[in-house]
Amino acid sequence: MTKKPFYQESTWTLAPGQSHNVPRRSDFLSCLEATKPFKVQIGEAPETGFQKGLTYTSEADFDSVRIINPTDETIIVTLGFGRGGVRDGRFAALGAIETREKLQMRPFDIGGVISGADGIEYINNMAFISSTVEQVMPIDDMRQKAIFRNASETSAIYFYATTGARVSKYATVVAQPGQTVEILGGAAVYANSEEPTALAFADEVVHV
Structure with a gap:
C-alpha cells in the first residue's frame, strides 16, 4: 500500500524542564531550527539527543514525538514531519560555514x-x-x-x-x-x- 504524501512543520516554545507530546504519524523527523540542543522520544523508543540540522528516518511509521527541554533555559524548536516519500531538503547549518571564494x-x-x-x-x-x-x-x-x-x-x-x-x-x-x-x-x-x-x-x- 502506497503511503499518502504528507509534510508539516511546527514551532514550539518550551520552558526549562518542560516536555510536549506531538501526535503526528510520520516516517521522518527533521529539526529545522533550535535555540539549544534538546531531547526527543520518537514513538516508544528511548529518549535521545536532538538538535538543529539532524534528521531521523524510520522504515516504519511512528505515531508521536515527545519534545523535551532538559536545559535550564527556555528553548524554541521548529520540527518538520513527513511521510510517503516527502523529505525536507533544506539545509540547516549547525554553526558558521567556511566558504572559499573564487x-x-x-x-x-x-x-x-x-x-x-x-x-x-x-x-x-x-x-x-x-x-x-x-x-x-x-x-x-x-x-x-x-x-x-x-x-x-x-x-x-x-x-x-x-x-x-x-x-x-x-x-x-x-x-x-x-x-x-x-x-x-x-x-x-x-x-x-x-x-x-x-x-x-x-x-x-x-x-x-
Missing part, C-alpha cells in the same frame, strides 16, 4: 584588443590619463579590487573611487611615477594626472 585577476579591458609582436591578441589595459578627471572604470559589483600601475616617469596620477554621481575633489589614492596602487571594491574609478598625459596599466581582481 577570484580571478585579469587585465581591465579599456580599449578592446591589441596585437603583439608575436601575433597574439592581448586585452588593451593601457589608460592614457589626462589632466582632466575622467572615468577609467565603471561600477562593477563583481570586482574585488582595481589595480593601477603608473607607467609615467615624471607625473603622479590621482585616482578617485565613487559609487555616486559626484566625484570628490580629494583623491582616494595617488600613484607616484612607477608606483602600483590598489582600490578595494567595485566602485567607479576616475583619474587625472599632474601632466597633460600619463600612462597607466589597469588590472582587476573579480569574483568568478
Whole structure:
C-alpha cells in the first residue's frame, strides 16, 4: 500500500524542564531550527539527543514525538514531519560555514584588443590619463579590487573611487611615477594626472 504524501512543520516554545507530546504519524523527523540542543522520544523508543540540522528516518511509521527541554533555559524548536516519500531538503547549518571564494585577476579591458609582436591578441589595459578627471572604470559589483600601475616617469596620477554621481575633489589614492596602487571594491574609478598625459596599466581582481 502506497503511503499518502504528507509534510508539516511546527514551532514550539518550551520552558526549562518542560516536555510536549506531538501526535503526528510520520516516517521522518527533521529539526529545522533550535535555540539549544534538546531531547526527543520518537514513538516508544528511548529518549535521545536532538538538535538543529539532524534528521531521523524510520522504515516504519511512528505515531508521536515527545519534545523535551532538559536545559535550564527556555528553548524554541521548529520540527518538520513527513511521510510517503516527502523529505525536507533544506539545509540547516549547525554553526558558521567556511566558504572559499573564487577570484580571478585579469587585465581591465579599456580599449578592446591589441596585437603583439608575436601575433597574439592581448586585452588593451593601457589608460592614457589626462589632466582632466575622467572615468577609467565603471561600477562593477563583481570586482574585488582595481589595480593601477603608473607607467609615467615624471607625473603622479590621482585616482578617485565613487559609487555616486559626484566625484570628490580629494583623491582616494595617488600613484607616484612607477608606483602600483590598489582600490578595494567595485566602485567607479576616475583619474587625472599632474601632466597633460600619463600612462597607466589597469588590472582587476573579480569574483568568478
